[in-house]
Amino acid sequence: MVDCAITLRPATSSDEPFLLSLRRATMTAPRATSRTQAGKLSYAEGLCIRIHHMTPPDISAIQDWHAHVYFDAEHRDAAWALREQIEARFEGKLQMGRFHERPVGPHPLWSYQLAFEPSHFSEIVTWLTLNHGALDVFLHPNTGDGLRDHRDSAVWIGHSYTLKLEVFDR
Ligand code: ZN
Numbered sequence: 001m002v003d004c005a006i007t008l009r010p011a012t013s014s015d016e017p018f019l020l021s022l023r024r025a026t027m028t029a030p031r032a033t034s035r036t037q038a039g040k041l042s043y044a045e046g047l048c049i050r051i052h053h054m055t056p057p058d059i060s061a062i063q064d065w066h067a068h069v070y071f072d073a074e075h076r077d078a079a080w081a082l083r084e085q086i087e088a089r090f091e092g093k094l095q096m097g098r099f100h101e102r103p104v105g106p107h108p109l110w111s112y113q114l115a116f117e118p119s120h121f122s123e124i125v126t127w128l129t130l131n132h133g134a135l136d137v138f139l140h141p142n143t144g145d146g147l148r149d150h151r152d153s154a155v156w157i158g159h160s161y162t163l164k165l166e167v168f169d170r
Helices: 011-024 044-056 073-089 117-133 146-151
Strands: 064-071 108-114 138-142 154-157
Touching: 044 064, 044 146, 073 108, 073 117, 108 138, 117 138, 117 154, 138 146
Parallel strands: none
Antiparallel strands: 064 108, 064 138, 138 154
């Protein structure tokens, strides 16, 4: 099931070619909103994909970026050492968050957060790719849509993890 992050709009005449192809693909009535057989899209799902495809947010929607450095008890000292390196190197270019020795929010591991302007993205992220060591880093933009930012726009350095996206249930 596709999870639509934006509000569905009524179909218009310009959607007809797409809706016709969708009808052929699913062989279901276009008003169907229930789950269809595996591998087939429902009308609502197809329209949702279509709208997503048609209206990607402009990058100016990105207010800032977060980089969340993940760690556990075993890697606590390495996480702290990296934090000190980051603070020394990028002083004035980012805001350093608290050192959480427990999972917080959607993050499945212990973590701390770096927040920075889009103009510093290249410098900071490039450095992180070469200096994160054994730690994994989760990056996401902040556009005002928390679910989309964490689910669809996720960037990982190192390994990826399953986030607790249910915190964004609306
Ligand atoms: Zn964040």
